[in-house]
Amino acid sequence: MSEKNYRLVRLLLLIFLGVWLVLIMFPFYFQIITSLKDVAEVNRIEPTFWPEVFVLENYSAIWNEPGNFKSLIDSFIIATANTILSLFFGTLAGYALARFPRQSGGENVAMWILSNRMFPPVAVLLPMFFLFEELFGTTDTHMALIILYLVFNMPLAVWLMMVFFRDVPRELEEAAYVDGHKPFKVFFTITLPLVGPGMIAVAMLCWIFAWNEYLFANMFIGTDVKTFPVVIPSFTSGSQTLWNLVMAFSLVAMIPPVVLFVILRRYMVRGLSLGVVKG
Amino acid sequence: MARLELQGICKGFDYPILDRLDLTVEDGEFFCILGPSGISKTTLLRIIAGLESPDAGRVILDGEDITEVPPYHRPVALTFESYALYPHRSVFDNIASPLRAQRLPRAEIEARIVEAARLLRIEELLPRRPNEASGGQMQRISLARTLVKRPGIFLLDEPISHLDARIRYELRQQFHRLQALRDVATIYVTHDYTEALSLGDRVGIMGRAGLVQTGLPRDIFERPNSLFVAQHVGQPPINLVDGVLRRVDGALRMESEETDFSFPVSAGHVATLEARNEPALVAGIRPQHLQALDDEADVGGRHVVEGRAELYEALGSMGVLVADIGGAKLTVITAPDAHIEPGRPVRIALRTERIHYFEPGSGTSLLDG
Numbered sequence: 001m002s003e004k005n006y007r008l009v010r011l012l013l014l015i016f017l018g019v020w021l022v023l024i025m026f027p028f029y030f031q032i033i034t035s036l037k038d039v040a041e042v043n044r045i046e047p048t049f050w051p052e053v054f055v056l057e058n059y060s061a062i063w064n065e066p067g068n069f070k071s072l073i074d075s076f077i078i079a080t081a082n083t084i085l086s087l088f089f090g091t092l093a094g095y096a097l098a099r100f101p102r103q104s105g106g107e108n109v110a111m112w113i114l115s116n117r118m119f120p121p122v123a124v125l126l127p128m129f130f131l132f133e134e135l136f137g138t139t140d141t142h143m144a145l146i147i148l149y150l151v152f153n154m155p156l157a158v159w160l161m162m163v164f165f166r167d168v169p170r171e172l173e174e175a176a177y178v179d180g181h182k183p184f185k186v187f188f189t190i191t192l193p194l195v196g197p198g199m200i201a202v203a204m205l206c207w208i209f210a211w212n213e214y215l216f217a218n219m220f221i222g223t224d225v226k227t228f229p230v231v232i233p234s235f236t237s238g239s240q241t242l243w244n245l246v247m248a249f250s251l252v253a254m255i256p257p258v259v260l261f262v263i264l265r266r267y268m269v270r271g272l273s274l275g276v277v278k279g
Numbered sequence: 280m281a282r283l284e285l286q287g288i289c290k291g292f293d294y295p296i297l298d299r300l301d302l303t304v305e306d307g308e309f310f311c312i313l314g315p316s317g318i319s320k321t322t323l324l325r326i327i328a329g330l331e332s333p334d335a336g337r338v339i340l341d342g343e344d345i346t347e348v349p350p351y352h353r354p355v356a357l358t359f360e361s362y363a364l365y366p367h368r369s370v371f372d373n374i375a376s377p378l379r380a381q382r383l384p385r386a387e388i389e390a391r392i393v394e395a396a397r398l399l400r401i402e403e404l405l406p407r408r409p410n411e412a413s414g415g416q417m418q419r420i421s422l423a424r425t426l427v428k429r430p431g432i433f434l435l436d437e438p439i440s441h442l443d444a445r446i447r448y449e450l451r452q453q454f455h456r457l458q459a460l461r462d463v464a465t466i467y468v469t470h471d472y473t474e475a476l477s478l479g480d481r482v483g484i485m486g487r488a489g490l491v492q493t494g495l496p497r498d499i500f501e502r503p504n505s506l507f508v509a510q511h512v513g514q515p516p517i518n519l520v521d522g523v524l525r526r527v528d529g530a531l532r533m534e535s536e537e538t539d540f541s542f543p544v545s546a547g548h549v550a551t552l553e554a555r556n557e558p559a560l561v562a563g564i565r566p567q568h569l570q571a572l573d574d575e576a577d578v579g580g581r582h583v584v585e586g587r588a589e590l591y592e593a594l595g596s597m598g599v600l601v602a603d604i605g606g607a608k609l610t611v612i613t614a615p616d617a618h619i620e621p622g623r624p625v626r627i628a629l630r631t632e633r634i635h636y637f638e639p640g641s642g643t644s645l646l647d648g
Contacts, residue, residue: 174330175363177350179428180380193367 035059035247042243058248068231072253075227077142079210082149086206087199089150090157095187097158098165110162117155121215129219139220145227148216153206160205164198165191200267208257228253281341281354281431282306283327283464288336290322297323298488300336304432304464311479311496312468315511318485320468321360324434327466328357340431351380354431358438362421364409370420371405377428395423398457415446426459433465440471454478472512476500484508506642509563509635515599515610517565521639523558533562533636539605542582545631551646552636560645563635569611571600571619572626581628588619602627 030049034042035058037051063069093113096104128148132139168191176186192199214229222230228249235245283304290297296319304310314320325331327338329350338346345353356377364373371392378388396402399419404412409420418438425433439450451474454460454467469475475482476496483493484507492504503509509517522535524544531549534541544552552560572583586604598613602625611627619625636645 169361169363171359171361171363172365174325174350175357175359175424176365176376177330178328178353178355178357179377179424180351181376182351190365 031247031251034243035245035251037244039237039240039242039244043240055244058244059252062235062245062249062252065231065234067226068228068249071226071228071231072256074142074225075211075229075253076256078145078149078227079207081142081146082153082210083203083206085146085150086153086157087203089154090161090202091192091195091199093158094161094163095165095191097162099170110159113155114159115155117152121152125215125219128216132220140222140224142225144220145210145213145217145225148220149206149210149213152213153209157202157206160198160202161195164195168194197267200264204261204264207260211257281464283432283466284337284339285327286337286339288323288326288333288338290319290326290331290334292334295488297326297333300489302483302490302493304466306464307462309460309465309467309478309480311475311482312466312485312490313472313475313482313511314470314485316470318487320470320485321436323485324357324436324466324468327432328355328434329353330357355434356425356428356430356432357434358421358425358436360437360440362409362417364417364420364424366408366410368408369405370401370407370409370412373409373420374405374423374427376424381428391427392423395427398426399423399453415442415450418442418450426457429459431463433460433463433467435465435467437469438467439474440469451477472514476512484511502644502646503563503635504644506561506563506637506644509637509644513565515566515612517563517635518569518609520562520564520607522560522562524552524560525558533560535605535607538607540584540607540609541605542584542629542631542634545634547632548634548636548646555645559639561637561639561642563637564609564629565633566599566610566612568630568633569609570628570630571602571611571613571617572628578628582631583626583628585624585626588621588623588625590621591617591619593618600625 033049033051036054036056037048038053038055041048041052093104097106097110101107128151129139132144132148136144138144172190172194173186176190177183181189212229213227217227217230221227232246232250232253235242235249283302285300285302288297288300289295300323302310312320312323322331326333329345329348333346336346337344340354364370365376368376374392374395375388378391383391392405393402396405399422401412401416401419401423404416404420409417412420418441422435422438425435439447442450455478467475467478476499479496481493482496482499483490484499485491486505486507492499492508494502499508500512503512506519510519520533520535520540521537522533522541525532525534531544531553532541533544570581572578584604586602586609588600589603589608590601592599593615595615597615598617598619600611600613600617600619602609602611604627609627613619637643638645
């Protein structure tokens with residue numbers, strides 16, 4: 001490619017990336033500025049792209065309702081507990097399916113587990129509600145959602161962990177057996193560290209799903225326990241939605257996942273085990 | 280100290296890959312298993328290590344049946360063809376793995392690792408990760424992990440076959456010098472016959488479903504019990520000629536059926552070959568038992584055939600000539616500076632007393648015993 005063509009391609013690429021960036025960032029930008037406007041400006045037909053008055057008080061107003069901060073805590077408890085359970089079961093089942101396909105049912109069982117994620121969740125919304133109410137007496141608890149979200153997160157965790165375990169060469173485990181280590185020790189010291197990056201990725205996916213889930217939370221809980229997605233629609237005054245508060249609150253709710261992602265991103269590096277065992 | 284005995288090892292039912300295999304490896308013996316790829320040499324090692332269980336038969340170590348003993352309780356050390364180094368641990372920790380399994384004191388672990396690392400010249404790699412090492416270094420790391428264990432049996436699975444020729448030669452020399460390997464029973468699997476002949480106290484040739492011949496390296500080379508063994512030992516490969524025996528003017532001759540190549544049977548072989556009434560057989564002539572003659576060379580009582588040079592390769596330490604003798608293609612090893620032009624007429628002397636004869640169908644040697 002000539003120098004001139006190369007520059008042209010580079011230029012087009014930059015333009016494309018610029019447009020892409022604007023498309024991606026605009027909603028985020030609009031969320032931030034909306035969270036800083038007053039109600040009158042938010043509800044104007046003609047939108048403004050820069051607040052006329054900066055209303056920082058929005059960020060204190062969202063805490064006026066005492067349950068609002070607690071909703072973030074509730075969400076955190078539910079998402080974290082669910083992630084731990086999903087990962088625990090996912091790791092054990094994934095290992096079994098990857099290493100002992102004949103004994104554990106292999107591809108068929110794995111496919112069946114994954115298929116649990118394929119139905120439209122809304123189809124089981126009511127049955128699930130009555131089922132839980134019948135079983136536990138109430139659905140308005142942390143435990144109800146922690147268990148319910150396993151329905152969605154565990155298939156994902158099982159399937160992904162199975163794939164990660166398959167990537168770990170069996171010979172590494174066998175070498176450790178020959179070295180004289182017993183199976184449990186080998187699992188925890190050889191196999192598990194090698195799927196560590198994968199586990200972190202799975203944990204992130206599970207946690208974010210449980211953190212953001214609205215449909216079931218809205219149906220199941222709301223009095224004793226509230227997750228933040230249930231709180232968001234409550235920012236109303238009479239018949240109007242207080243979009244500035246909605247945006248401010250959801251911006252605050254974005255902080256934990258973003259922080260989590262920034263911290264864990266470097267552990268998600270794959271390919272640690274590649275190139276060490278050759279065929 | 281260990282003496283390994285395999286009794287009637289079977290693996291696989293419909294397509295047996297090991298069929299009633301018996302083998303005894305004495306304490307201190309270096310036993311090489313030689314065989315082409317995909318002939319389940321590795322499976323045999325895995326059965327000895329306990330990673331796979333035989334469908335029938337017993338593995339006996341020092342008189343004790345260990346067939347059902349799991350791998351982590353067997354006093355064996357196995358190097359994997361793929362090295363199988365733990366990628367998330369330092370080289371030091373990789374080598375320390377078998378010692379930590381034995382719960383040895385820290386000082387002892389360190390001493391043994393340093394000793395092994397010095398021997399294999401990988402000291403500077405100890406703090407690094409295995410994936411920072413080259414192929415040859417990884418092989419030595421994996422070997423170090425096996426050596427420090429001081430097991431009853433060493434099982435080495437193609438430990439140097441992935442390496443380039445120079446390192447391979449260097450490591451082969453090292454295997455000769457490693458006292459640790461010479462003190463206990465070692466089983467060394469390879470598909471390279473030079474490795475097997477060079478290293479083995481005894482060599483076993485593995486064919487389909489088991490060992491075809493075991494014996495001293497010299498015997499394997501000079502007295503193959505079958506066509507299979509003769510074909511897999513030696514480079515360039517042995518020349519094979521299909522033919523029949525005929526009495527011509529009172530002398531027994533071997534005559535090729537499809538070509539005009541023929542030669543008299545050596546006096547030492549006549550009685551054995553005549554004893555069987557079937558005239559058809561396969562003759563095997565090693566390239567080093569043929570000699571391309573200069574015009575004035577002394578024939579020395581050897582049988583001489585004439586033909587044309589077809590191809591010549593100068594390989595530095597030797598030359599390889601493919602000659603057309605009345606339609607039969609014979610590979611001949613020549614002196615390195617022979618430089619025989621293709622197309623030129625050649626005279627080739629046969630050492631008929633070194634020729635092997637095999638049954639055409641089964642491939643068993645007719646001279647065996």
